[in-house]
Each structure stands twice: as structure tokens, then as C-alpha cells.
Amino acid sequence: MGYEYYDYSIADKELIKRISNSNTDAFECLFHRYMKYLHNVAFNRLRSGAVADDLVQEVFTEIWLRRQELSIQTTVKTYLHQAIKYQVYNYIRHASVREKEMHIQRIHDEYYQRNPSAAETLAVAELQGQVDHHLQNLPEKTQHIFHLSRREHFSHKEIAEKLNCSTKTVEYHIGKVLSHLRMNLTEYFTISLAGSVSLWIWMHRMM
Secondary structure, eight states: OOSOTTOTTSOHHHHHHHHHTTOHHHHHHHHHHHHHHHHHHHHHHHOOHHHHHHHHHHHHHHHHHTTTTOOOOSOHHHHHHHHHHHHHHHHHHTHHHHGGGHHHHHHHHHHOOSOOOHHHHHHHHHHHHHHHHHHTTSOHHHHHHHIIIIISOOOHHHHHHHHTSOHHHHHHHHHHHHHHHHHHHHHHHHHHSTTOHHHHHHHHHHO
16 A cells, blocks of 8 residues: 555645556545545435445445546545535435345345445446446447446336336346346456455346
């Protein structure tokens, strides 16, 4: 680890610059600098530590995945604050969809009673990158439907109404993606998920 988590001698914008060059030490430094703050923002609205942890991880996963195209015009703290507020809003908007994941959340509460580490967040980002890579081999409509389902958390009915198609069509496209991902990522998941509850949860929510 090249930087101390509590070392504020490196400005936030400098960390972002280094992260854009794939510097994992800078990512860890930013993660630990703002992890608790973002968790508190989410927790104060949702009153769930486990969900707050997940949303914080979503924020930093997106930062890592989009690191080479990040353009932050405000302060980094303001940017992160807006990002976690969006995650909270999106979670509340699609809360009914998440009810089907309650059994996974109970596992999270029982076995994952700590904040996700920066290393685990990076691992999730790498897995997300693998998913995105394989999605590119599928038709654009199939990719869009899967994005609405798994990333935006729309229900099948909401997707059908949005795209003016039947729920059966939505189910067909999602099934097509899941089959494609399972065929191409099974070995990767087996290696990467060993011993990591957070990645196990992520996989089941995606797959």
C-alpha cells in the first residue's frame, strides 16, 4: 500500500487523476477517505447498514469502471455525495424489485458484518468489467433490456411498458444474457468468488 488512508497530503483531485491512470493505491486511499461519510449519508436515509454498504460499493465500482472518462467539475466530495444520493434514490424507486433478494440480504447481514474492503470493491469492478465485455457480443436490444433489469432495477413489467413489448419478450432477452454469461464466466466466477461473501452476493444479484 503506497498511501496511508488517513494521509490528506494528497488532494482529492490528484487521487482522481491517479485513479484515471489505474493506480489502485490512489483508489484505496479515496475509498477509505470517503467510505464512512458515504455510508452515513445512505444509512441516514435508508436505516440499513447492509444496504448502505452495498450502495457505497456501487459508487466506487462505478468510479473504477469509468476511471478513464471521469470528469469532475465540482469538488470530489460533492461528486461522491451526489453519486450516493442517486444510488439511494434508485434503490428506493425500485424497492419492490429488491424484495425478491431478501434471502440474499439475510446472508449479507449474517456473514458480512463489516464494510467491504477496497480490494473487494476492485474485485467486484473487475467482475463487472468481465460482464460488460461479454455483453458486447449480444444484440443491442438484449443488452439494453439486461441493463434496465440488472443495473436500473426495473421490473419485467416496467421494461415491457417502457419498450412497448411483452413481458415474455423481456424474459427471453434476459434469459439469453444469463445463459451467455454463465457459459462464459463460470470458471472466472469459481476462481474469483472463493472466500468472498460480497462477491458471492454480487454474482447472485447479477446472475
